[in-house]
Amino acid sequence: MKKFFEEHSGVAIILIVIAILLLIVGSVKGLDEGTGKVNGSGVASIVGNAYSSAIDKFKDSFDNVLSGTSDGDNSNPTSGPNGEPLVSKTESQIGKYADIDGDGTIDGIIFADLIIGGSGKYGPSGMGTYTIPTISSSKSYYISQESYTNKLGGTAEVLTPIGTGEDRFYIMSLNNLSGTYDWYNAAKGNMNDYTTTTSQEFGKGKDNTTTMISKWDSKAYGEQNTCADHKDIWGQIKTQANNGWFVPSRQEWAAFAGQLGIAKSNYSSKGLSGWYWSSSQYNPNVAYNIDLYNGYVSNDHVNGINYVRLATTF
Numbered sequence: 001m002k003k004f005f006e007e008h009s010g011v012a013i014i015l016i017v018i019a020i021l022l023l024i025v026g027s028v029k030g031l032d033e034g035t036g037k038v039n040g041s042g043v044a045s046i047v048g049n050a051y052s053s054a055i056d057k058f059k060d061s062f063d064n065v066l067s068g069t070s071d072g073d074n075s076n077p078t079s080g081p082n083g084e085p086l087v088s089k090t091e092s093q094i095g096k097y098a099d100i101d102g103d104g105t106i107d108g109i110i111f112a113d114l115i116i117g118g119s120g121k122y123g124p125s126g127m128g129t130y131t132i133p134t135i136s137s138s139k140s141y142y143i144s145q146e147s148y149t150n151k152l153g154g155t156a157e158v159l160t161p162i163g164t165g166e167d168r169f170y171i172m173s174l175n176n177l178s179g180t181y182d183w184y185n186a187a188k189g190n191m192n193d194y195t196t197t198t199s200q201e202f203g204k205g206k207d208n209t210t211t212m213i214s215k216w217d218s219k220a221y222g223e224q225n226t227c228a229d230h231k232d233i234w235g236q237i238k239t240q241a242n243n244g245w246f247v248p249s250r251q252e253w254a255a256f257a258g259q260l261g262i263a264k265s266n267y268s269s270k271g272l273s274g275w276y277w278s279s280s281q282y283n284p285n286v287a288y289n290i291d292l293y294n295g296y297v298s299n300d301h302v303n304g305i306n307y308v309r310l311a312t313t314f
Contacts, residue, residue: 076163077140077142077162077163079142080142080143080144080160080162081102081142081162084142084143084144085142085143086140086141086142086162087140087141087142087143087159089115089138090115091116092113092116093110093113093141093159093168093169094110094111094112094113094116094259094260095109095110095153095156095260096109096110096153096156096157096158096159097109097110097145097148097150097153097156097157097158097159098110098158098159098160098169098171098314099144099145099158099159099160100160100161100171100312100314101160102144102160104144106148106150106158106174107171107173107174107312107314108171108172108173108174108311108312109150109152109153109171109172109174109260110159110169110170110171111170111171111172111255111256111259111260111311112132112169112170112202112252112255112256112259113132113168113169114132114133114134114135114138114166114167114168114169114170115134115135115138115168116132116134117131117132117133117134118131118132118255118259119131119132120254120255120258120259121254121258122253122254122255122257122258122262122290122295122296122297123254123294123295123296123297124296125296125297125298127250127254127288127296127297127298127299128254128258128296128297129251129254130202130251130252130254130255130258131202131251132202132255132259133202133203135166135168137165137166138165138166138167138168139161139162139163139164139165139166139167139168140161140162140163140165141159141160141161141162141168141169142159142160142162143157143158143159144158144159144160145157145158150174150271151269151270151271152174152260152270152271152272153260153270161314167313167314168314169313169314170252170255170311170312170313171311171312171313171314172248172256172309172310172311173245173309173310173311173312174271175309176273176307176308176309177236177237177307177308177309177310179230180230180305180306180307180308181230181231181232181233181236181277181305181306181307181308182227182230182231182232182233182302182303182304182305183232183233183277183287183300183302183303183304183306184212184215184216184221184222184232184233184234184302185222185225185226185227185230185232185302185303186221186222186223186224186226186303187221187222187302187303188284188285188301188302188303189284189285190221190222190284191221191281191283191284191285191302192284194281194282194283194284197211197212197215197281198211198212198249198279198280198281199249199280200249200250200251200280200288201249201251202249202251202252202255203249203252204249204251204252204279204280205246205247205248205249205252205278205279205311206244206246206313208246208247208249208279208280209234209237209241209246209247209279210241210246212233212234212247212279213234213237213238213241215234216232216234216235217234227303230305233247233277233308236308237308237310240310243312244312244313245310245311245312246279246310246311246312247277247278247279247308247310247311248278248279248309248310248311249278249279249280250278250280250288250297252278252311253276253278253288253289253290253297254290254297256290256311257290257292262292263295264292264293264294264295267292267293272292272309273292273307274291274292274293274307275289275290275291275292275293275300275306275307276289276290276292276306276307276308276309277289277300277306277307277308278290282299285301285302286299286300286301286302287299287300287302289306
């Protein structure tokens with residue numbers, strides 16, 4: 001036996017080394033389709049899984065670049081989905097158009113930029129004053145169309161949102177609702193809670209609209225659509241309101257006209273009508289309107305008739 005080992009010791013050592021290497025290196029038995037991990041043992045398995053992880057990280061990074069995001073959750077985009085440039089966060093974007101869902105349809109024109117804010121006065125009376133508040137951060141926006149032309153704002157870029165965050169812009173629809181409307185015909189003389197029901201402030205048009213639809217639904221100020229010729233606003237805009245659109249407040253209308261340079265000399269050529277309802281009450285009989293025909297913010301009895309144009313944020 002001793003002689004055998006002496007004669008074959010070299011072979012034995014080689015076999016032992018091979019056995020140790022096999023234990024260290026291990027073997028690869030396949031890829032787990034559920035986890036993406038390499039099945040097996042030893043170094044082969046470790047190296048395989050390291051390569052698998054590296055490939056996954058590269059894929060995630062590549063996907064983020066394609067989508068314009070930096071961290072995979074779309075919260076910090078660096079460009080639009082096809083590499084479009086993002087708009088400045090220090091320069092006003094008022095007067096540009098909005099495609100709020102990226103479907104190629106132009107939804108409105110920007111009349112307030114909350115990153116910039118602002119204040120002013122439309123017309124000679126105090127009813128035309130407005131203050132646009134500011135926010136410190138917002139979602140991002142990219143230029144989805146380089147050029148779009150409409151008579152309301154001429155030719156300008158189109159912006160579309162990307163990522164998460166607060167809405168930066170207020171936009172006005174490019175079109176009126178069809179026809180003219182009473183504010184709430186039966187409400188004349190019945191709006192004794194007007195000081196607490198609606199607000200004149202910028203940023204309150206959406207709340208006003210929600211409140212007045214609820215009031216109208218419950219007949220809080222009287223029967224609905226009591227005029228045979230013109231319907232009340234609030235029963236006609238429910239679908240739009242459910243999608244985020246609203247009747248602008250007094251200050252929102254003043255800001256629209258003031259920020260976009262609307263005047264009695266040009267409103268008609270811009271596709272606007274002479275008189276529009278706001279969502280803000282003035283007294284138990286009256287609600288504010290904007291009188292573009294004469295160039296100022298005014299008011300009208302709630303059983304009078306005006307045009308309606310809706311706004312939203314994005």
